[in-house]
Amino acid sequence: xxxxxxxxxxxxxxEKIAPQQMAxxxxxxxxxxxxxxxxxxxxxxxxxxxxxxxxxxxxxxxAYYVPKFAETGLIEVIKAPKEPKAPKADKPAKxxxxxxxxxxx
Numbered sequence: 001x002x003x004x005x006x007x008x009x010x011x012x013x014x015e016k017i018a019p020q021q022m023a024x025x026x027x028x029x030x031x032x033x034x035x036x037x038x039x040x041x042x043x044x045x046x047x048x049x050x051x052x053x054x055x056x057x058x059x060x061x062x063a064y065y066v067p068k069f070a071e072t073g074l075i076e077v078i079k080a081p082k083e084p085k086a087p088k089a090d091k092p093a094k095x096x097x098x099x100x101x102x103x104x105x
Contacts, residue, residue, distance in 0.1 A: 003039040004078040021065045023051040
């Protein structure tokens with residue numbers, strides 16, 4: 001599963017954001033305020049639109065702007081639940097008699 005992104009509100013008239021950040025914002029605005037979208041598919045769609053111009057990996061660019069979006073209350077990232085770890089296999093208990101012998105001096 002992938003993280004989800006939700007646009008919480010629209011930009012105010014006096015708010016300014018970076019051009020790369022604006023590319024992500026505009027795509028989320030097309031989807032709508034309050035609607036969840038898969039993070040990976042959103043980043044891929046912004047790249048496919050051609051609105052994001054960068055040499056760096058697009059997901060890295062979005063990851064850079066996530067804290068900036070969050071501190072202004074524009075987006076919320078909903079983390080995907082982690083898959084449970086497989087239980088560890090029980091190791092047989094070793095008694096002192098079963099322990100390997102110490103090397104002779």
